[in-house]
Amino acid sequence: MHRFANPARFLRLSRAIQPWILAVTVPCLLAGLYLGLVESPIDYQQKDTVRIMYVHVPAAWMAMFGYSSLAIASAIGLIWKHPLADLAGKAAAPIGAGFTIIALATGSLWGKPTWGTWWVWDARLTSVVVLLFLYLGYMALWNAFEQPQRAARAASILALVGIVNLPIIKFSVDWWNTLHQPASISRIGTPAIDPAMLRPLLLMGVAYLGLFLLLLLLRMRVELAERRVMALQLARSRDGEPS
Amino acid sequence: MAEFFDMGGYAAYIWPAYGIAAGVIACLFIWSWRGLKKAEQAEAALGKRPRRRSARVERA
Amino acid sequence: MKPKTRRLYVVLLALLALGTAAALVLNAFEDNLVFFYSPTDLKAKNVPPGQAIRIGGLVEEGSLVKDGLNSHFKITDGAQTVAVAYTGNLPDLFREGQGIVTFGRLDAGGTFQAEEVLAKHDENYMPPEVADALKAAGQWMPERK
Incomplete structure (x- = not known):
């Protein structure tokens, strides 16, 4: 695993896969937007508001995916002291928080015309707000410590504690009575989503995943560059010390 | 065309939803890109000195 | 035991304890979460x-x-x-x-x-x-x- 700990190797790898991700993301995004906004039919109940699903549901997926990545990176960082894993977690947090904000905001805009309210404190919506605070808490802990190693450890522990929230988000709609409807995609048997609506949803899902990965690679480059600057500043201040 | 933008009367909900999604993702890209440029500039500015220092060490 | 193996077990045990605690709490608060x-x-x-x-x-x-x-x-x-x-x-x-x-x-x-x-x-x-x-x-x- 430490083969990937070499930043130079990581940067080479990331430059090599970036164009491939871009090549998948852009067509999926364009096709997803076209199918979602123009081609797909209206819903029998929700009419045109169903189109909000194509930006809302994939954002919620990425919010969960981002947190899973954050938790896995934190575990690897804590157990194997893998320096790049700590950086990957630090890089993923603001992206995951961004997608969580998209999910909350678009969900609110979807809730008003369909449910009749912008917001309710049901188990699903509340657990997603908790997810946002976990992201923010993780980022705050990174900034709360002078030493990167200590910051990484504190933030990683929070990330691992927060894992309990993921199954709560996923199953909240099944375990408790919520205003939010249960999942449509994971249901087996009868099609819960018409194929004409499933297509843009999945295309947008792939596009969001691509955007997430592109952002993650970019932010990891930022973190690595900032770490090099810190190392240089340290070397310089040591250099300047009278001896 | 007007019918498309009207979104069956739900334009006030659908367009802001798409706008927020695009806006947040765009902000993440711009913020990260600026951060990268800033860090690279700082690195370039700092990078010259340590090399000179190592040269000095070699001479000594 | 190597330190990293020990850390692995510590993390796994902590997660298990955390999961159990969360399940118990959620069960106890069932009515309020409805x-x-x-x-x-x-x-x-x-x-x-x-x-x-x-x-x-x-x-x-x-x-x-x-x-x-x-x-x-x-x-x-x-x-x-x-x-x-x-x-x-x-x-x-x-x-x-x-x-x-x-x-x-x-x-x-x-x-x-x-x-x-x-x-x-x-x-x-x-x-x-x-x-x-x-x-x-x-x-x-x-x-x-």
Whole structure:
């Protein structure tokens, strides 16, 4: 695993896969937007508001995916002291928080015309707000410590504690009575989503995943560059010390 | 065309939803890109000195 | 034991403890996490009149009576039924057979005086033509909640 700990190797790898991700993301995004906004039919109940699903549901997926990545990176960082894993977690947090904000905001805009309210404190919506605070808490802990190693450890522990929230988000709609409807995609048997609506949803899902990965690679480059600057500043201040 | 933008009367909900999604993702890209440029500039500015220092060490 | 193996076990044990604790807490708070009660829960729990609660269920077919902004309807979960009175605009998705959640209080006569009515939409998404075809073919699945 430490083969990937070499930043130079990581940067080479990331430059090599970036164009491939871009090549998948852009067509999926364009096709997803076209199918979602123009081609797909209206819903029998929700009419045109169903189109909000194509930006809302994939954002919620990425919010969960981002947190899973954050938790896995934190575990690897804590157990194997893998320096790049700590950086990957630090890089993923603001992206995951961004997608969580998209999910909350678009969900609110979807809730008003369909449910009749912008917001309710049901188990699903509340657990997603908790997810946002976990992201923010993780980022705050990174900034709360002078030493990167200590910051990484504190933030990683929070990330691992927060894992309990993921199954709560996923199953909240099944375990408790919520205003939010249960999942449509994971249901087996009868099609819960018409194929004409499933297509843009999945295309947008792939596009969001691509955007997430592109952002993650970019932010990891930022973190690595900032770490090099810190190392240089340290070397310089040591250099300047009278001896 | 007007019918498309009207979104069956739900334009006030659908367009802001798409706008927020695009806006947040765009902000993440711009913020990260600026951060990268800033860090690279700082690195370039700092990078010259340590090399000179190592040269000095070699001479000594 | 190597330090990293030890750290692995510490993390795994901590996660196990955390998971157990979370499951116990969630189980204990079950009632508070429920966003609404079904008409059956309402009867079973003997909720006193005047207490603010949310109830959810399907609007009973043929029960809606509208008089301007005042509407009366019944909500059912198949087993029990509660009469609801509401003054105000009903949400776009409100119709008979639709799942709704309403916030309010029971009055002395056993009628639920609603202060807020929210429509619950189901997890099925399809074009109107498909919904009509399913209904015509008798393949329509009634909503579960």
